[in-house]
């Protein structure tokens with residue numbers, strides 16, 4: 001089967017573009033904003049964060065080094081190429097399942113934290129400041145994510161470290177630079193519908209080109225471009241830890257016929273081989289345990305996807 005005919009179509013597209021924005025700098029002082037976060041994360045699981053404290057000029061620098069890398073000649077990018085059966089490094093869509101629909105996307109996927117787990121042979125040396133900027137960006141995003149994990153706990157009247165303590169002493173942070181070339185066909189998707197396996201995903205969108213859509217209230221909602229904002233998407237592991245209170249949204253990416261699009265997704269995740277499950281204090285008679293405990297959710301997720309199964313469904317306790 002050829003590449004194009006395996007690609008997904010944009011069925012069910014909607015023009016709805018309603019998407020919440022939250023000023024995260026107000027979350028420590030405003031009960032209103034705290035309640036808004038709780039309501040947004042327990043309904044659609046995503047919002048655009050402004051007031052996050054990362055200067056716009058720095059966000060532009062991150063986009064800049066990413067665009068420079070993807071613009072390099074192919075032989076230069078191949079220095080970071082991923083091995084056939086691995087996710088880390090540079091390449092196009094990884095085939096993990098038979099009859100898989102191919103995404104129209106090139107990616108550079110790297111582990112950033114813990115620092116001693118970096119595979120530096122896969123990190124671009126060109127542009128020369130790539131590593132330094134990635135380190136600085138990941139450090140800043142980690143702080144935004146940790147604050148958000150605390151806010152989410154507080155919004156449920158829990159001790160603020162309740163979620164963070166499940167991440168262990170050596171939590172993981174990974175980055176995926178996504179590069180979507182102009183689409184060869186109007187029906188091609190940049191990324192097919194999925195939810196993220198992370199705890200929290202923080203996404204830096206292209207400063208001009210839209211493409212991300214979230215499945216909300218039965219239709220696809222386009223996430224508008226706000227250049228200085230960070231898109232927050234909860235991942236499956238937060239849905240599990242919160243016993244289903246917070247939602248991991250299904251999202252996809254459209255391609256554009258004329259323009260390329262870039263995005264930078266950062267994912268946090270509990271330490272390697274860590275075990276996660278619903279917080280005990282969120283399980284009671286009114287809200288019975290929805291998910292079983294899982295060790296190494298990353299590997300579990302990979303196995304499910306290989307078998308064409310939905311990971312969240314596989315951990316759900318069926319009554």
Ligand SMILES: O=C(O)CCC(=O)C(=O)O
Pocket residue numbers: 176178191196203205211212251252253262263265
């Ligand atoms: O490019 C985007 O806007 C989203 C990418 C995405 O969903 C992902 O990398 O998991």
Ligand SMILES: [Fe+2]
Pocket residue numbers: 194195196251
């Ligand atoms: Fe995603």
